Amino acid sequence: MSTDVTAAAPPGGAPGAGPPRRTGGGIAWLLRRPGILACLIWIGLVFVASSVARLFSLGNPLEQDLGNALAGPSAAHPLGTDQLGRDVLDRLLFGGWETLLSAWLAVVIAVVLGTALGLLAGYVGGAVDTVTSWVQDILITLPTILVLLAVATVLGNDIWAAMTVLGVLMSATFIRLVRSLTVSVREELYVDAARVSGLSGARILGRHILPNAVGPVFIQGSAALGTAVVVQAGLGFLGLGAPPPYPSWGGMISEAATSISLQPWLLVPSGLMIVLTVLALNLLGDYLRDEMYAARQGRGGATQPSRRQRRAADALAAREVAEPTVDDGSAGAVLRVRDLRVSFPHDDGFVDVVSGVDLHIGAGETVGLVGESGCGKTMTGLSLLGLVPSPGVVSGYIEIDGRRVSTHDGSFAGRRGREVALISQEPMVALDPVFTVGSLMDEVLRGHGYDRAGARTRAAELLELVGIPRIEAVLRSYPHQLSGGMAQRVSIAIALAGEPRLLIADEPTTALDVTVQAEILELLRRLQADLGMALLFITHDLGVVADICTRTVVMYAGEVVEQAPVEDLFDSPRHPYSGALLAATPQVDDDHDPVGIRGVVPPPGRWPEHCRFAGRCSFATDTCRSGPAVLRPAGPDRVHRCVRSEELFDERGDVRPRRQPAPAPVEVSS
Amino acid sequence: MIRYALRRLAYSVPMLFGLASLVFVLLNALPNDIAERRAGEEASPEAIAAIRADLGLDRPLTERYWEWVTAVLTGDFGVSWHNGQSVLTGIVQTAPITLSMVVLSLVVALVIGVPIGALAATRGGLADRGLVGATVVAMAVPNFWLALVLVLFFALSMGWFPATGYVDLSASPGEWLRHLVLPVAAVATVSISVIARQTRSAMLENLGRDYVRTLRAAGVDERSVVYKHVLKNAATPVLTTFGIQFVALSGGSIIVEQVFAVPGLGQHTLTALARGDVPVVLGILVLTAAAVVVINLAVDLMNAAVNPKVRL
Numbered sequence: 003m004s005t006d007v008t009a010a011a012p013p014g015g016a017p018g019a020g021p022p023r024r025t026g027g028g029i030a031w032l033l034r035r036p037g038i039l040a041c042l043i044w045i046g047l048v049f050v051a052s053s054v055a056r057l058f059s060l061g062n063p064l065e066q067d068l069g070n071a072l073a074g075p076s077a078a079h080p081l082g083t084d085q086l087g088r089d090v091l092d093r094l095l096f097g098g099w100e101t102l103l104s105a106w107l108a109v110v111i112a113v114v115l116g117t118a119l120g121l122l123a124g125y126v127g128g129a130v131d132t133v134t135s136w137v138q139d140i141l142i143t144l145p146t147i148l149v150l151l152a153v154a155t156v157l158g159n160d161i162w163a164a165m166t167v168l169g170v171l172m173s174a175t176f177i178r179l180v181r182s183l184t185v186s187v188r189e190e191l192y193v194d195a196a197r198v199s200g201l202s203g204a205r206i207l208g209r210h211i212l213p214n215a216v217g218p219v220f221i222q223g224s225a226a227l228g229t230a231v232v233v234q235a236g237l238g239f240l241g242l243g244a245p246p247p248y249p250s251w252g253g254m255i256s257e258a259a260t261s262i263s264l265q266p267w268l269l270v271p272s273g274l275m276i277v278l279t280v281l282a283l284n285l286l287g288d289y290l291r292d293e294m295y296a297a298r299q300g301r302g303g304a305t306q307p308s309r310r311q312r313r314a315a316d317a318l319a320a321r322e323v324a325e326p327t328v329d330d331g332s333a334g335a336v337l338r339v340r341d342l343r344v345s346f347p348h349d350d351g352f353v354d355v356v357s358g359v360d361l362h363i364g365a366g367e368t369v370g371l372v373g374e375s376g377c378g379k380t381m382t383g384l385s386l387l388g389l390v391p392s393p394g395v396v397s398g399y400i401e402i403d404g405r406r407v408s409t410h411d412g413s414f415a416g417r418r419g420r421e422v423a424l425i426s427q428e429p430m431v432a433l434d435p436v437f438t439v440g441s442l443m444d445e446v447l448r449g450h451g452y453d454r455a456g457a458r459t460r461a462a463e464l465l466e467l468v469g470i471p472r473i474e475a476v477l478r479s480y481p482h483q484l485s486g487g488m489a490q491r492v493s494i495a496i497a498l499a500g501e502p503r504l505l506i507a508d509e510p511t512t513a514l515d516v517t518v519q520a521e522i523l524e525l526l527r528r529l530q531a532d533l534g535m536a537l538l539f540i541t542h543d544l545g546v547v548a549d550i551c552t553r554t555v556v557m558y559a560g561e562v563v564e565q566a567p568v569e570d571l572f573d574s575p576r577h578p579y580s581g582a583l584l585a586a587t588p589q590v591d592d593d594h595d596p597v598g599i600r601g602v603v604p605p606p607g608r609w610p611e612h613c614r615f616a617g618r619c620s621f622a623t624d625t626c627r628s629g630p631a632v633l634r635p636a637g638p639d640r641v642h643r644c645v646r647s648e649e650l651f652d653e654r655g656d657v658r659p660r661r662q663p664a665p666a667p668v669e670v671s672s
Numbered sequence: 673m674i675r676y677a678l679r680r681l682a683y684s685v686p687m688l689f690g691l692a693s694l695v696f697v698l699l700n701a702l703p704n705d706i707a708e709r710r711a712g713e714e715a716s717p718e719a720i721a722a723i724r725a726d727l728g729l730d731r732p733l734t735e736r737y738w739e740w741v742t743a744v745l746t747g748d749f750g751v752s753w754h755n756g757q758s759v760l761t762g763i764v765q766t767a768p769i770t771l772s773m774v775v776l777s778l779v780v781a782l783v784i785g786v787p788i789g790a791l792a793a794t795r796g797g798l799a800d801r802g803l804v805g806a807t808v809v810a811m812a813v814p815n816f817w818l819a820l821v822l823v824l825f826f827a828l829s830m831g832w833f834p835a836t837g838y839v840d841l842s843a844s845p846g847e848w849l850r851h852l853v854l855p856v857a858a859v860a861t862v863s864i865s866v867i868a869r870q871t872r873s874a875m876l877e878n879l880g881r882d883y884v885r886t887l888r889a890a891g892v893d894e895r896s897v898v899y900k901h902v903l904k905n906a907a908t909p910v911l912t913t914f915g916i917q918f919v920a921l922s923g924g925s926i927i928v929e930q931v932f933a934v935p936g937l938g939q940h941t942l943t944a945l946a947r948g949d950v951p952v953v954l955g956i957l958v959l960t961a962a963a964v965v966v967i968n969l970a971v972d973l974m975n976a977a978v979n980p981k982v983r984l
Contacts, residue, residue: 140691142916143964145957147923148941152695152953155945156704232814236927239816240942252816259820259931266824273817281812288808387889391880392796419891426882426889434883434901436979446890480980496890 035293041286048279052098063088063096063249074267081271084254085261086247090271093249098275100244101251104165105230111169113223116176117215121207123177124184134177141174146233154242161234161243161250168233172226179222183215221290228283235276251276311347315395318345318352323399325406332362336503336536337386342398344381344390346606352395353607356381357560359398360633363504363536370551370568371540372583376603378560379540383506386538387424388414403503419450419500427509429489433481439492440477443499450500464495469525487518494525504536511546523550544587548572553639556580559603559614562633564642576642576651579615613645621650676976684969691961696740699954701733706948710753727753749955754947759955762940767959769838770936773925776856778917781863786910788864789871793879794898804872807865815924819858819931826854836933855932859924863917870913874906881905908979915968922960 032039066086073083081090123134149171150164157163187210231251237243238252246253251272258268323341332338344356356378363369371379385396388407400407403421407414426432434442440461447457465473468491481489490510497505507526511519527550530537539551547554547568554571556564556579564577575581582599601618613631616622626645633641644650707724708715715723724730743750749759792803827835833854839847878884879902887897926938933939937956944952 136687136690139687140694143687143691143919143961143968144695145919145922145960145964147926148957148960149695149698151926151941151945152699152957153702155948155950155953156699156702156706158705158709228812235814236816236923239814240927240930252814255814255817255820262820262824263828269817269820269824273814273821276814276817277809277812280814281809284808284812384885389885389888416891418889423891424886424889426886428882431882432886434887434905436904437901445896446887446892449891449893482980493886496886500891 035289038286038289038293041282041289044278044282045286048098048275049102052095052102055092055095056099063093065089074265082265082267084257084268085265090254090268093254094251094271094275097238097244097249097251097254100161101231101234101238102279104161105227105234107162108165108169108172108230108233109223109226111166112172112176112226113219115170116173117180117212117219119173120177120180121184121211121215124181125188125203125207125211127185131181134181138174138177141171141177144171146171147236150233150237151240151242154237159242159245161237164237164242165230165234168230172229175222175226176219179218180215183218184211187211187214217290217294221287221294224283224287224290228280228287231276231280231283310350311352314352315345315347315393318343318395318397321397323397325399325401335362335364335367336403337361337363337538338399338401339386340399342382342385342400343396344378344385345395345397347393348607354560355394355606356385357609359557359560359562361538361555361562363538365503365536366530366534367553368530368537368539368551370547370554371538371557372542372544372547372554373557374542374583374599374603376605377557378606379542379557380508382557383424383508383538383540386504386506387418387422389418389424419446419497419502421500421502422504422506423497423500423502425490425493425497425505425507425510428513429486429493430481430513432493433489433496435481437480438477439479439481439484443477443492443496446496446499460499461495464498465492467498467529468492468495469521470495485518486514487521490514490518490522491525494522494529498529498533501533502535504538506538506540508540509542510539512541512543519546526550544572544583556583559609560606561614561643562641563615563644564640566636566640566642570637570640574651576636576640576647577615577644578619578621578650580642581651582618613643621646673976677973680969680972684965688962688965691965692741692744692958693737695954695957695961696737697733699950699957700736706950709948744958749958750951752944752949752952754944754949754952759951762952763937763955763959766935766937766940769934770922770925770929770938772841773852773855773859773929773934773936774918774921776852777860777863777921777925778914780856780860781867781917781921784860785864785867786871788868790875790899790903792868792872793875800872803868807868810861810865813861815858815862816927816931818861819855819928822854822858823931838932838934838936851932851934855925855928855934858928858931859921862924863921866913866917866920867910870910871906874909875902878902878905904978908975911971911975911978914971915964918967919964 032042066088067083070079070083073079075082079089079091081094084090084093119134119137123131146168150167153164153167154160184207234243235250235252235255238250238254239256241253241256243250243253254272255269255276258265258272261268321343325338325340339359339361342356342359342361343354345352345354347353359378359382361369361371361382371382373379381390381394384390386400386402388396390396402417405421407417433439437445443461443464444454444457447460448454452460461477462473465476470476470488470491476484476488476492481492484492494510510526511522514522523546526537526539529535530550539547541547551568554564554566554568555562556571556577558579564571564575564580566576571580572584575584579599582597585597586599588596599618604614604617610616610627611630612628613619613622613626616626619626623646631643631645633643634647635641636647707720707727707729710727711720711723721730728736740750747760749763751758752762788803788807792800823835826832834851838851841848875898879898884897884902887901888894892901922937925936926941928934929936929938930942937960941953941956943949944956
């Protein structure tokens, strides 16, 4: 998914991958979320009922009926009576008012104090931040119940004072939360922009930072309210609540405890009342967090696949694709892929992120897979390793080293590392941080059948092969102690440990410095020459492709749009997208400035039936939008998917597509 | 590693000092009527003043603070206002009982919580939803109420465990354990849920990391990926909350002790509270907070041992 928010929206097309607009008001939104609704109803019910009972003196929590003590539920006493024959329901409601109100007091204090200190610490930073974090650490370290008991020792039985202190103690959570939010927002561009434009600190805090904190604080507040209710009840249980004969929820449980043998039922109303109320508050926080997370991810609330989706997934996985016919030039190749699809759940079905890719790579051949972010390159690569993340479904024909890979029965196990291996994009996070390089390599090599001594020797050999100096020191190092380039060399050594026939390199140089990039490319070229693997090189950088690849496959919106030997593609692209990518690549021997491609790749699910590039193509006509664009052969070992290719590109090949109009500043990479 | 340890220590010592000072001020500077309450309702103003003078409450706060701090540094936490017994003696007599409950609960919470979290994270689907649902419900149950329900079923009805009381470990290890089963179950339940949830989310987060993909791509056995690599990485955030768990569990023990009439720190505190015995309460609070600081320090050092990145 593109993260580029500055790019112009494609003309007449879909805007980016935002969440679908919510229809209807808050009520409709709530009705679709029964969990949240149920929590709100219970909390509201308890609050309203206890307030009404307290404020209008409905019922009588103090009236004794000794002849009717310890009775079970009846018409006159729906929840029974206690040992003095007092009505349990009346007492619950009467006590609930104080419980909820004092819990509310604690949370309000915690939120106000925590938000203020968190904003201050996060925004001002420096010494203020240090002191605040110290205060917060102290507040977290103090044992809550003991502090409240100590306060009661000094101040006597005063639940409001106790809950005020609880609020101060609980503010630590909010300090931490708001501080980290403030720091992250402060570092975002728009606050800088606001500062440059001369807004005062207070206004920046109020207008830009505070709104970002409201959601998380509210969610945390809901959970804190639950905690406060439990603590308040605990104090009541210990005898620090409403003084007898007045009821409190905790006090009622301690009264129930005295007649636990005579009337165990008494434990039920007060206990369930606390459990349900706290449960509703905690669940509300959990649900809202899920909603916020889902909204941020641009998805709807539901995360579990529906039954229809599961059936669709089964149907997809069962899709049979025949072995490629012999005449497509792929016979004998290390990798043969035909009609590869990778699909993810979306709305109520599945949507392809890779749709019908054909690919083959011979031994000793390096194929570059290029395209912008969001075109399905990485998913294509991962599907060849059986590593497409969980809800994704892979189908199609995949054959590695002469043996078919079943895409859905786990037959990848035992083949990964030996037949196909991966080098990934960010070397610094690609290695397990809590093991040394030596123990990582030992484990991988032992998995490939080496014994302890053999693994040790082989690890050193591999590190030498990838050009690592001071091998012993590196073996003893943890990944974070290595530079990016060194870490990537270690990654490559690990990938080579099982002597794979096919190596998939997913943007292996993107995260590295330019000079290191060149070294790693040189290393891969050398390894390729020495070891004769098939190498799939995934990148968005055509310069890198020119450097290392023999053949290029250009992907756009989940499908191959052009495939050609590298030289042919650079000399004479046959698809406007390839041409546009070339025009966007800076070249030393070219006096043209690189030109961006207007718009962004439409997200999966918004891909048109006709030519998928038409929405962004400068040459698109009605013909392009009249029907699906199919792959057409264009000379030996070349195919493309452009309907107008013959009209647009002449045979000599040095003509590039005309300059694209409206060169909006677009990042080609993500 | 030693440098890291020293740095943590340099943070913890002032922290401890700050905590103790804060607690002292909280208990001594708040406007209170403690002398009035100790004197009783009918007391004359002179009698109240005499009590104030007797307790030293008429002296300036700074003077009292200085005296207390210097005494505490030599291990002297003062004497009880009620019976003149050394504060430390009272704590030493009762704290081990509570501590054994807390430590047992922590062990139980780990031994049950971590596997539950790991199971939920790796199984997914129905098992995950069931386990997460169970932890949500468990976290809403107040420990003292759970304790009463446990007593009702397993002590009063079944008779498997004693309903109240405590037997010293040295007297009979078997009876000691039998008396602690129900209190520990009541106290540990919330912690089990918290640790299970933390383990689950830490593991899920780690399962999505690049290094997991690298290990899988290199052909490392899936069991090793999950139970060696992911679990070790997930240990850091779980370990970090040990201090908070300790605080929660001691609070829980103090309340649950009342249900089972266990003569631990909780009873000691409540007795002191009822008597308005400030030095005792102050001593308990400061020593408990100190225990938390020490545990946090130990956890940090443990973390640094597990995760080399922490040492930076």
